[in-house]
Amino acid sequence: MSGSVVRVAIIGASGYTALESIRWLVRHPQARITYLASRQEQQPVSEMFPELLGRIDLPVRPFDAGAIARAADVALVCLPHLAAMEHVPALLAAGLKVIDLSADYRLGDGALYEKWYKHAHTDKVNLERAVYGLPEFFFDQIQAAQLVANPGCYPTAGILGVAPLVREKLAAADDVIINAASGISGAGRTPSQAHHFPERNEAFEPYAIGSHRHGAEIEKTLSRILGQPMQVIFVPHLVPMDRGILATIYLKALPGSSEQAAVAALERVYANAAFVRVRKGPLPSTKFVANTNFADIAVKLYGGRFIVTVAIDNMVKGASGQAIENMNLMFGLPETTGLL
Ligand SMILES: NC(=O)c1ccc[n+]([C@@H]2O[C@H](COP(=O)([O-])OP(=O)(O)OC[C@H]3O[C@@H](n4cnc5c(N)ncnc54)[C@H](OP(=O)(O)O)[C@@H]3O)[C@@H](O)[C@H]2O)c1
Incomplete structure (x- = not known):
């Protein structure tokens, strides 16, 4: 230096x-x-x-x-x-x-x-x-x-969303579902037929269910953070935007947990995290984080599940x-x- x-x-x-x-x-x-x-x-x-x-x-x-x-x-x-x-x-x-x-x-x-x-x-x-x-x-x-x-881009969003509530014993470790959608720049600049404009424009679709490599990265890293073997259901999607990832994560709420406790847990875990913003007003959107290094996160309790949403810019955070x-x-x- x-x-x-x-x-x-x-x-x-x-x-x-x-x-x-x-x-x-x-x-x-x-x-x-x-x-x-x-x-x-x-x-x-x-x-x-x-x-x-x-x-x-x-x-x-x-x-x-x-x-x-x-x-x-x-x-x-x-x-x-x-x-x-x-x-x-x-x-x-x-x-x-x-x-x-x-x-x-x-x-x-x-x-x-x-x-x-x-x-x-x-x-x-x-x-x-x-x-x-x-x-x-x-x-x-x-x-x-x-x-x-x-x-990886999906793992960044997925791990930030899952780890806190499981670690704080508010959500079950054995029932984790991550649905995430990425803009097309996630596939890089090298051209391919699958990423050709007419193939991708106006098309919103899942892909690589059960076979996306980021699933393994998410499981491996969550296991290290949480100190126990973790398995997740990870379903990636492509959305016709240049950039951005939105992950919607479904976690089973443990008895006695509440939305208020979950929000407090996110705030506690990310108190010193310069780039994580816990949102209590508008839910995370790729618009709010585009061209920034922020990860926006929110949690709602609905139907016995914590619905955690995380937005990042795949090219930045x-x-x-x-x-x-x-x-x-x-x-x-x-x-x-x-x-x-
Ligand atoms: N795009 C995203 O959102 C994202 C997010 C997280 C991580 N990543 C990872 O970051 C890495 C780069 O992604 P990217 O989106 O920038 O990809 P990219 O746009 O396809 O660029 C990769 C560059 O690597 C070089 N390259 C390609 N094949 C090579 C080879 N066989 N040997 C040596 N150099 C080669 C090329 O540069 P030159 O021709 O100039 O040598 C190419 O422009 C990938 O591993 C990707 O998985 C991407």
Whole structure:
């Protein structure tokens, strides 16, 4: 780290999470982007993303761990899974701190990774020491981490919604249903037929019921937070918006619990969480959190169930904003620096 400015490298510069990270970092008062790595031909990044003209003019360079380590203190790895774990070991070995936005280091367990990602994990040493980057529950570990596994977008919303009421013994641990809908940017920038405009426009639909990898990430992380094995029913949906996730979570209320106690529990658990807003007026909406790092949460008691709703922006609290929040913690900066 040079002076009080964190020097940041972004790997996979042409993708959506890279662009979102750049947008936030050019306004961050204590960070400077010093290296942009991509497989694409060298050019100023503003040629890749015209909206960046006049805001950052850095060239886009090939991946070179040594050169990146000379230029930067931390790397945000904005690559697909598999590609991430091909690059992360070299970055760590070169002395950088790393925040990996892919799923490669989130599950903490090679066998579980292989089961869900159908590929052997090739960097088990770092897999085991990676810290899950959800500051609301792993704040101290993130501060001390060299490698942070930035959470998935659905898991961020789901875990924030489920953990408090189960932990505070207001809701049952064995009856958790998460229905969540995501905007299309959640699928990344790489084009595919399924994400072609005529396929997605005006279409709101579920997908990957029982087979979405984020279900495993939610279960694994909730199990760690709550200290008991957790199983959840997780049903993702795609909604024709650019960005945003809304999770509607159904938890069985335990006898004697009340809506008032549930609201109080959320307020207690998130009292020190800079980016969680417990809403008592209007229910969470993707509109209220779009382009912000906030997670909005509310709870209602209805039909013997706590209905917890959580809204985040998948590109910000669900990806790049949370990565910068983690970066702030790893470098001893206030969590909110550059993010409000
Ligand atoms: N989009 C979201 O809402 C979201 C939320 C949370 C987490 N994530 C995760 O964040 C990561 C990046 O997502 P994204 O939405 O930014 O994806 P994206 O828009 O598809 O961009 C990924 C970038 O990675 C590089 N890349 C692709 N395949 C590669 C390969 N085989 N080897 C090396 N580099 C490769 C490409 O950049 P170059 O051509 O410039 O090298 C590509 O632009 C993914 O792991 C994703 O699961 C995304």
